[in-house]
Amino acid sequence: MNKIYTLLLIAFGALTITNAASAQDISAEGATIYEEYCEACHQPGGEGFEDTYPPLKDNIFVNGDKEELIYLMLEGRAGMPTFIEDLEVEQLTTIVNYIRNSWGNASGDITQAEMDEAYDLIAEEDDGFGPGN
């Protein structure tokens, strides 16, 4: 009997851990996207690189107006490419939420609806997606 209880407890423990892990899936995915698409320029830990690539950690722009950040991700700016061709719109939401909530940044989430709305607006514009539109 005791053995069964122990087994049950272990099983429950494992379930709880699994649930906790799936609650973190967004940031795990965010971390993966960051490593693959951002880190080469913005560096591990969002530290940035000299005067060339701005740090994303403790960055007023990253932690500031959501809409500006969403537009930057969709349109790019100067040396900052747009990732519209490489990432799904859901992944853009994930990466925005990742950089707003990593390395001590704690600026809350944007919603998929906010990203979709900006996407639709830009898609309708004549100049469309692309650096600095």
Ligand code: HEC
């Ligand atoms: C090829 C290098 C490169 C890559 C890759 C890159 N960036 Fe950038 N990023 C830049 C440069 C350069 C700037 C500064 C643009 C400017 O001067 O206006 C910038 C600016 C930014 C800014 C605005 C910072 C500010 O202070 O205005 C954010 C936010 C940002 N990048 C996020 C990202 C994210 C998220 C990714 C990955 C999806 C990424 N970047 C990938 C080069 C890059």
